[in-house]
Amino acid sequence: MEKIETAVQKAFDKYPTRLEVLRELLKREGLEQDKNLREDYLRLEKGAEGEQDLVNYLEKYGEAHWVILRNVWLDFYGEFEIDLLLITRGGLYSFEVKNYSGNLELIDSQCRMNGHSIGQNPFSQAQKVPVQLKEMFKHQSRHPEIQGVLVFIGENNHVTIQDQVSGIQVLCRNELMHYIWQIARQERNYLGYPVEVDTVLAALRSYEIGKPSKEKEIPQTAKEYLRKGVCCCYCGSFDVKAKNGYVICSCGMHEPKTEAILRTICEYGIIYHEKNLTTTGLTDFFDGFITRKTISRYLNKYFERVGSYKGAEYLNKKKSIADVCQNFDLKESKYLKIR
Ligand SMILES: [Zn+2]
Numbered sequence: 001m002e003k004i005e006t007a008v009q010k011a012f013d014k015y016p017t018r019l020e021v022l023r024e025l026l027k028r029e030g031l032e033q034d035k036n037l038r039e040d041y042l043r044l045e046k047g048a049e050g051e052q053d054l055v056n057y058l059e060k061y062g063e064a065h066w067v068i069l070r071n072v073w074l075d076f077y078g079e080f081e082i083d084l085l086l087i088t089r090g091g092l093y094s095f096e097v098k099n100y101s102g103n104l105e106l107i108d109s110q111c112r113m114n115g116h117s118i119g120q121n122p123f124s125q126a127q128k129v130p131v132q133l134k135e136m137f138k139h140q141s142r143h144p145e146i147q148g149v150l151v152f153i154g155e156n157n158h159v160t161i162q163d164q165v166s167g168i169q170v171l172c173r174n175e176l177m178h179y180i181w182q183i184a185r186q187e188r189n190y191l192g193y194p195v196e197v198d199t200v201l202a203a204l205r206s207y208e209i210g211k212p213s214k215e216k217e218i219p220q221t222a223k224e225y226l227r228k229g230v231c232c233c234y235c236g237s238f239d240v241k242a243k244n245g246y247v248i249c250s251c252g253m254h255e256p257k258t259e260a261i262l263r264t265i266c267e268y269g270i271i272y273h274e275k276n277l278t279t280t281g282l283t284d285f286f287d288g289f290i291t292r293k294t295i296s297r298y299l300n301k302y303f304e305r306v307g308s309y310k311g312a313e314y315l316n317k318k319k320s321i322a323d324v325c326q327n328f329d330l331k332e333s334k335y336l337k338i339r
Pocket of ligand 1: 232233236237251252
């Protein structure tokens with residue numbers, strides 16, 4: 001299965017996502033004072049996990065030539081997101097993924113989770129997407145078949161539906177494999193003109209927005225009292241020591257020191273993604289783990305210099321080390337040694 005990105009998504013890739021920033025703040029105790037931000041983080045993390053589960057199912061049970069787009073934000077008479085859009089030769093499948101735990105009921109148009117009504121009705125949310133997509137394709141010469149799918153992917157999610165839910169397919173996790181096989185069967189039996197990925201991208205292009213326009217800024221207060229220093233790349237503990245070229249944690253993780261330093265610079269870059277990198281800012285962030293001179297050496301070697309000689313700044317990559325490590329030419333690997 002091929003994962004592709006739209007041109008708008010590629011442009012937004014230069015910035016960390018809200019979840020990426022919140023993950024870094026969590027590591028450094030930045031979410032402890034802000035209950036809303038913590039809940040926001042948990043919701044995003046759970047959603048991302050659920051979506052990844054769906055991708056894993058599609059990879060395992062789907063066809064190798066299928067193409068997927070993830071997290072496409074569109075504005076078509078209102079903003080909405082497609083969690084995952086599957087493009088097969090036979091049609092489009094827009095997946096809305098809900099990763100709930102507990103008992104979800106849809107009875108008399110009331111949607112309840114463990115007995116409490118929930119803010120956004122996932123059924124009506126999922127029903128809108130294929131309707132909107134069909135409208136967007138109206139001006140294209142060919143109109144692919146579009147199926148909306150709502151997946152309750154949570155392992156511990158029990159779903160009771162008494163109402164008729166029209167226009168979409170509703171699935172629980174244990175039905176997903178068979179449904180993916182059914183998509184493959186529908187594709188094999190499809191006799192029409194094959195759906196072209198470029199046509200799909202062209203239809204979405206003019207409505208794409210990259211992210212919700214009302215996405216809340218993360219308050220600066222959450223960044224004020226962050227824990228400084230280098231943490232373990234495996235367990236997150238700050239109780240690490242540098243020895244023989246490695247950063248060693250009591251959990252057994254041995255990370256090459258060069259990598260740990262670059263990783264921490266990247267973490268800083270995600271948290272302060274609106275700024276360039278400076279020796280002063282990073283010296284404060286490393287909190288004595290390495291000297292100012294070493295930081296300066298790393299910035300000169302691995303990051304692109306911008307600005308004047310005096311107030312030297314370096315281009316912030318704004319991404320985690322996993323996303324940019326190909327630029328760093330790291331030779332040694334980290335390893336876990338459990339005593
Ligand atoms: Zn550790």
